[in-house]
Amino acid sequence: MPELPEVETVRRGLEPVMVNAAIEKLEVRRPDLRFPFPPRFKARIEGQIVTSLGRRAKYLLADLSSDEVLIMHLGMSGRFTIHPPQGKGGKLGNLYHDSERVDAHDHVTFHLSNGARVVYNDPRRFGFMDLVPRAELQTSKHMKGIGIEPLGNELDDDLIRTKFQGKKAPLKAALLDQKLIAGLGNIYVCEALHRAHLSPKRKAQTLAIAKGKMSHAADDLAVAIRDVLSDAVKAGGSTLRDYAQADGSLGYFQHSFRVYDREGEPCPTKDCTGVIKRITQSGRSTFFCPTCQK
DNA sequence: AAGAACTCCTGTTGGC
C-alpha cells in the first residue's frame, strides 16, 4: 500500500487519536512481522504516553514518554484502523470501524487511555515495528542511510545532479532507491517520470550533465516529484483495492494517475498521441509513454 | 561496488 503520501495520510489520521494518549495495553498476536518484535516489546510500550507522531520517508515514528521511539513501517500491505470508544463515535462514528472482531491479520492492537483502539493489520507481513532510544534514532539501522525528504527544502536540480552522478542504473531504479531520495515507490516514480517527460529506462547519470539541451531534465524531475507527492498528500493518498485511511475514509489520488495501471490507454500529455506501455524493471511494473518520455 | 535477481508472505485477478 504505502508510499510517502499514504504514510503521511496515515500519520495525520492517527495523530489526533494517539498523541497525548497513554498506551495502556498492547496486544501482540505473533512473535514477528517481517522481523521479530524487539525484546520486551509489550513491557516497553505499555504505560507510555505518545508525545508526538512523526514521519520520515515511509516510516511512522511515535515518540514515547520513556524517551524511546516506536518505529513502524507498513511494508506492502500494512494498515492501521481506529476503533473509537464504544458509544462515543459521535458525529464521525459512521467513518470508523466499530467491530470488536479480530481479523487473522490483526497483528497488533494498541489500547489507549482515551478508550480508543488502534489496530495494525498486515496480511503479507512485510511491515515491521522496532523500538530505539530517542538519542539513537538517527544512527539506528532504519534511519541511517535514508535519503532526503522529497517534500523538504533540499530537493532541487542540483541535488538530483549530485545524487545521480555516475549512476548507470535506469531512472526508475534510482528513484526507487531510498538511500537517494526517500519516500517514492512504484506508483509515484512512474507518475513523476511521466510528469517530467523522462523515460524510466534512461540512465540516471544522464541527468547529471550541467549544460546542453537536457539541462532542464534534473529541474523538471525535481519539480515533478514534489508536485506529484504534494498533490497526492492533498488527496489523502491513493486507494487501491480496499485500502482505507485510519478513519475509514478513502484517498482519491488514484483517479489522478496519468500512467500507473493504465496500460493501453492514450497518453494524457497534451498533444501526445502515444499509448501507455507496461514494462518490467527491477522486477516491478513500470508504466510510461514511449512517445513523450525521453 | 554497483546493479540486478531473488526473497519474504498472503490475497486477488485474469486467462484457460
Add this chain to the structure above:
DNA sequence: TGCCAACAGGAGTTCT
C-alpha cells in the same frame, strides 16, 4: 465453475 500463474503500494539479502 475451478485451477493456476502472474502480480500486488517494499526493501533486505545474495548473486554477478
